[in-house]
Amino acid sequence: MAVLTMAKALNDGLRKAMEADPRVLVMGEDVGKLGGVFRITDGLQKDFGEQRVLDTPLSESGIIGTAVGLAIRGFRPVCEIQFDGFVFPGYDQIVSQLAKVRFRSQGKVPMPVVVRIPFGGGIGAVEHHSESPESLFAHVAGLKVVACSNANDAYWMIQQAIATDDPVIFFEPKRRYWEKAEVDVDTTPAPLLRSRVLREGTDVTIATYGPLVRTCLDAAVAAETDGTSLEVVDLRTLSPLDLDPVFESVRRTGRLVVVSEAPSESSVTAEIAARVQQECFLSLEAPVLRVTGYDTPYPPSKCEDDYLPDLDRVLDAVDRSKAW
Amino acid sequence: MSVSDPQAWNPADPRSRPTREQVLAGLRGTDAGGPELVQLLTPEGERVADPRFDGYADDVDAESLKALYRDMVLVRRADREGNALQRQGQLGIWVPLLGQEAAQIGAGRALLPTDMVFPSYREHGVAWCRDIDPTDLLGIFRGTDHGSWDPLEKRFHLYTIVIGNQCLNATGYAMGQRFEGRVGNGDDAPEGSPDEATMCFFGDGATSQGDVHEGFVWAAAYDAPVVFYCQNNQWAISVPLERQTRVPLYERARGYGFPGVRVDGNDVIACLAVARWALEECRSGNGPVLVEAFTYRMDAHTTSDDPSRYRLADELELWKLKDPIERVRVNLVREHGVEQEFFDGVAAEADEMAARLREFCVNMPEPAPDRMFSEVYAEPSPLVEAQREEFLAYHASFAADSGEEG
Numbered sequence: 001m002a003v004l005t006m007a008k009a010l011n012d013g014l015r016k017a018m019e020a021d022p023r024v025l026v027m028g029e030d031v032g033k034l035g036g037v038f039r040i041t042d043g044l045q046k047d048f049g050e051q052r053v054l055d056t057p058l059s060e061s062g063i064i065g066t067a068v069g070l071a072i073r074g075f076r077p078v079c080e081i082q083f084d085g086f087v088f089p090g091y092d093q094i095v096s097q098l099a100k101v102r103f104r105s106q107g108k109v110p111m112p113v114v115v116r117i118p119f120g121g122g123i124g125a126v127e128h129h130s131e132s133p134e135s136l137f138a139h140v141a142g143l144k145v146v147a148c149s150n151a152n153d154a155y156w157m158i159q160q161a162i163a164t165d166d167p168v169i170f171f172e173p174k175r176r177y178w179e180k181a182e183v184d185v186d187t188t189p190a191p192l193l194r195s196r197v198l199r200e201g202t203d204v205t206i207a208t209y210g211p212l213v214r215t216c217l218d219a220a221v222a223a224e225t226d227g228t229s230l231e232v233v234d235l236r237t238l239s240p241l242d243l244d245p246v247f248e249s250v251r252r253t254g255r256l257v258v259v260s261e262a263p264s265e266s267s268v269t270a271e272i273a274a275r276v277q278q279e280c281f282l283s284l285e286a287p288v289l290r291v292t293g294y295d296t297p298y299p300p301s302k303c304e305d306d307y308l309p310d311l312d313r314v315l316d317a318v319d320r321s322k323a324w
Numbered sequence: 325m326s327v328s329d330p331q332a333w334n335p336a337d338p339r340s341r342p343t344r345e346q347v348l349a350g351l352r353g354t355d356a357g358g359p360e361l362v363q364l365l366t367p368e369g370e371r372v373a374d375p376r377f378d379g380y381a382d383d384v385d386a387e388s389l390k391a392l393y394r395d396m397v398l399v400r401r402a403d404r405e406g407n408a409l410q411r412q413g414q415l416g417i418w419v420p421l422l423g424q425e426a427a428q429i430g431a432g433r434a435l436l437p438t439d440m441v442f443p444s445y446r447e448h449g450v451a452w453c454r455d456i457d458p459t460d461l462l463g464i465f466r467g468t469d470h471g472s473w474d475p476l477e478k479r480f481h482l483y484t485i486v487i488g489n490q491c492l493n494a495t496g497y498a499m500g501q502r503f504e505g506r507v508g509n510g511d512d513a514p515e516g517s518p519d520e521a522t523m524c525f526f527g528d529g530a531t532s533q534g535d536v537h538e539g540f541v542w543a544a545a546y547d548a549p550v551v552f553y554c555q556n557n558q559w560a561i562s563v564p565l566e567r568q569t570r571v572p573l574y575e576r577a578r579g580y581g582f583p584g585v586r587v588d589g590n591d592v593i594a595c596l597a598v599a600r601w602a603l604e605e606c607r608s609g610n611g612p613v614l615v616e617a618f619t620y621r622m623d624a625h626t627t628s629d630d631p632s633r634y635r636l637a638d639e640l641e642l643w644k645l646k647d648p649i650e651r652v653r654v655n656l657v658r659e660h661g662v663e664q665e666f667f668d669g670v671a672a673e674a675d676e677m678a679a680r681l682r683e684f685c686v687n688m689p690e691p692a693p694d695r696m697f698s699e700v701y702a703e704p705s706p707l708v709e710a711q712r713e714e715f716l717a718y719h720a721s722f723a724a725d726s727g728e729e730g
Contacts, residue, residue, distance in 0.1 A: 051503050057545055062492055062538040069442075069496020072481065075503075093535070096486040097493060104470040104482055107699035141700055141708075165702035193703075240705045 001184050006148070007177040009155035010040045012185075014078065017162040018048055021076060024162055027054040028063060028080030028116075037082055038118055038177055060090035067113045068097045076112045078162060083174075084119040085128025085298075091136070098167045099142030110165040114158070118174035119147075120211040120261050121293075121308055124301045131298050132210075132262035137169045138239040138271070144193070145239040147171040149213035151181040152189055153236065160192035168192075171238075173211035195242040197249065201231035204318050205249040207272055208259035209235040212309060216259055219314040228318060238268050246272070247279045254285035255321040259309055264292040286324035289317045357618040358572060362598055363588040367646040369654025371593070380597035380604075386660035392433065392592050393652045394670050396425040399449040400649065401674035402458035405681050406448075406465065410627040414685050415465040419446050423590070423622030426648030427555050429453065430595020431523065431617070434603055437479065440501070440522045442494035445483040446555075447525050454480040458677070459684040468691050487526075488533030491552065494524035495539045498548035498611070507549045508609030521606035522550045523599070529560025531576070532568045540580040540612070549606035552577075552614045553599070555589060557621035562634040577614035589619030590648040620646070693719065 004012070018024045026041055026048075032055035035042030045053035056063055060081060067077035081087045087094075094115065101111050121130030138145045144166050148154040154172070161168040190196055198213065199220050208216045213234045220230035231249050235241065250256050256276055258269040273288040291309040299307050357363075364381055365371055384392075403421050410418040421428065424446070432453025435441065443450055448461055456473050463469035464483060471482040484490035498521070501507060506520040513519050530536050531554065543550050556573055558565050569576070577584025583605075587598040595617055602613040620643040624631050656662040697712035 057538075057541050059538045059541065061535055062495075062542050065489065065492025065535060065538065066496030066499060066542055069493040069498070070500045071496075072475070072493065073497045073500030073504075075500055089534075092486065093489060093492065097484075097489055101482075102702065103700050105475055105699075106469065106472075107702075108474050109476060109482075110702055144701070240707045242706075 001182045003180050004151050004155070004183045005178050005180050006151040006154045006172070007038060007040055009151035009183050010158055010172065011042055011044070012183075013155045013158035014041065014044060015047075017078070017159050018044065018052065021162075022052075023074060024076045024078060025052050025054065025070065026078045026080070027056050027067065029056055029058055029082050031055060031080050036080055038174065040116070040172075040177075041080065060086055060088075061093050064090035064093035064098060064113075064115065068093060068101065068111065071111050071113050072101070072109055076162060078114045078116065081115060081117045083129045084117055084131040084133055087115075087117055087133065090115075094137070094143070094167075094169075095140050099140050102166070103142055111167045112162075112165045113167045114161045114170050115167070116158075116170045116172060118177075119171045120173050120175060121298060121301075121304050122175040122211065124304070126301070127298070130301070130304065132260065132293065134169075134171055134238055135262055135267040138268050142167065143239060144168045144237070145171070146192060146237045147173070147210035148236070149173060149176070149210055149234050151179070152183045153234075155183050155185065156188045157192055157236070160188070164192065171210060175211055176214060179214070190236070193237045193240060193242055195233055195235045195237065195245050197231060197245050198234050199230065199232040201229035201253070203229045203253060204255040204257060204321050205231045205233065205246065205253045206257050206259060206314070206318075207233045207235055207246050209238060210261070212259050212261060215309065215311055216314055219311045219318070222311060223315060223318060228322070230318065241268075241272065241275070243272065243275055243279070246276060250276055250280045251283045254283055255324075256284075256288045257291060257314065257317045257321055258288060259291045259314055261293045261308055263295040264290055265295050267292065286321045289321050291317045357586060357588060360572070360574070360586050361588050361618060362585060362594050363591050364594040364597060365591045365651055365655060367590070367651050369651045369658060371655060371659060374594070374597075377594065377597040377601060380600040381593050384593055384596070386656065386662065389593070389652060389656060389660070390662065390666060392429055392596070393649065393656060394673070395429045395433070395449070395452065396592065396649045396652065397670050398674050398677055399425050399429065399452050401678050402452075402681060403448060405678040406458075406462075407623070407627060409462075409682065409685050410465070415462065415627075416467050418465055418627045420621075420623035420626070421446050421448050423620050423643065423648070424555055424557060425449055426592035427589035427595055427617035427619045430592045431525075431553055431599040431615075434596050434599035435523060436518070436603075438518055438520050439479065439603060440494075440497055440520070441480045442490040442497070442522065442524045443481065443483055444487075444490065444525050444527060444530070445485050446527070447483070450525060451480060454478050456480060458681055462681070462685050462688065466685065466688060468688055488530040488535040488539075491524050491526060491530070491533075491536045491539030492542065494522050494550050495543045495546075495548050495612075498522040498543065498550035498606075499546045501549055502547060507607060507611075510608065519607035520549065521603045521611065522548075523553055523603065524550055525553050525555065527560065528554065528556040528558065528565050528568055528573060529563065530554075531573055540577075540614075543612035544580045544582055547609065547611065549609070549611040551599070551602040551606055552612060553602075553617065554614065555617045555619055557589075557619050559621050559625070559631075559635065561625040561629060562631075564635075572616070574614055574616035582612050582614065584614040584616065586616045586618055589617030590646045590651070592648060592652060619648075
């Protein structure tokens, strides 16, 4: 079993998808010769040529809008948006066309397009480079929204997303790109649209995704030393949500803490809280608590350690849940 | 063939802008296409020569001109029927094409079956040329669907209502045509796979949208075989052309590095010739190309609009003299000796079609109530499926209640 960084796992996954299907294209700003600003597409243009790995003009609406046209023609474009905060010029094409062409054509025109977006903070970046806009996409019918949290999932999920006949917004936790993990290239860990229990526990359930999965697993280790057993669910898919493992867990623990870097209001975490109270009302021993970024614009990076949920804030919420 | 001469360009040239007197008179100079306007049939119905484009229309004889006339009359009749159906409450809205028949039929008849089309939402005439029956358009405006044809089979994408979006979608499609090697093969093209082009329709208002500019940039960067076919009908709802541009729209192409041509959009022969030229340029690998069809929206933007609030009737009266259908009728009579019987026959056919359209419209079935849950995703979403079940159970509960009472 190979030990790979998430960046390399994504690169390998993209390479496998391109080898498997000549209709798969990679397109985005600087994805060719440079290999992308995070080097996720490193070497792909050299091996697959400029017609399958496109260094595009600097326009996000152009990237998504032409990908829609290429998909109508029968290609399977994989778009790279350079940073989370740069997706919005393409948001119109994503919401108005990419998400709706299938529905509008009553299924006659599928939209097998993947939009990869490095997201989240924690890298000390300037403005617009650390945002968590996933809820803005999860709210749009017609899109699938997923987030990987580790190298093994990244390797498999990118291939599964490319094989999907629906548009997939694929969030990659940029601060975890260089963390290494074992990647099993023979066995898929789970279907794309499934959440997974990564650590079993009995006292409090933690539901999270993307960059904070690592944080929550660390919190679970820390909690164990205090005698508290945390069950950690990696949501993986944000639209549609796969909450059955969360419901099942909460029915046992009676307590849920939902953790995300994104602001809390009208968010994925809010949706989870609403659904859990609906499905597990009589099992709950405490209100669903949330640990999130604040409802402010993402702050200057010197403040981001205070903005981002960390191990201590997760454990604080666990304590509050237990003490209810 | 060099159609646009870079040396002739002068951004200070005021020829497309109205004089103060024209503005005061409400005429805005929109009737004057300027010296670069390609015209093969004058408003008076006289066939005139244009050395640049004659070669693309030299097959237009009496028979083919009669066919173009028939196309335009039928499309206009369908359009007027659509308007009437809206006024009678049978359609929620209608988007009239009145006045733009030549611009659309000329372009539509220049297309080959293997070309692809990305329309805006007013392209009923182009749809007609793609063998999409006017009845297939009604669902959009009656609210039963978002377009009932198969875009891939007809090679005519669904109507795009968000202004300008389709210019990028068309460019992407055309990039795909190039990536597949369907450009520039000429006579060496494989049997059954001729060279292809894409034609994208949009209006003068759309030229202010970023997506249109990005489409131009991308098409140029990838040599995409796409004809950007702008129907400049002078008005974006209430906003006149001079609020969108300082220079004639076709001249913008030069800034992106490809040719732009302004054609008399009320001259079906010129539109056919210029569109054929533009498509051939794209198929042979010289794309993209911008065509500005200089025309006029003779009716409202939609049936919800009221042009009397923002433009003077004088302007419409001036454009009536340039009617796209009337000049063809005059030419057929004077230069081809076509008898009244032919025109009467087309008029009768148009009336029959209108009756069929009306009959179809009032009898259209309502969509199934749970239609909205279908084809949101290729792989069904558990959330949407659960909502469908809930919806059906909710409605079934009323049936059960009324059953008990009955």
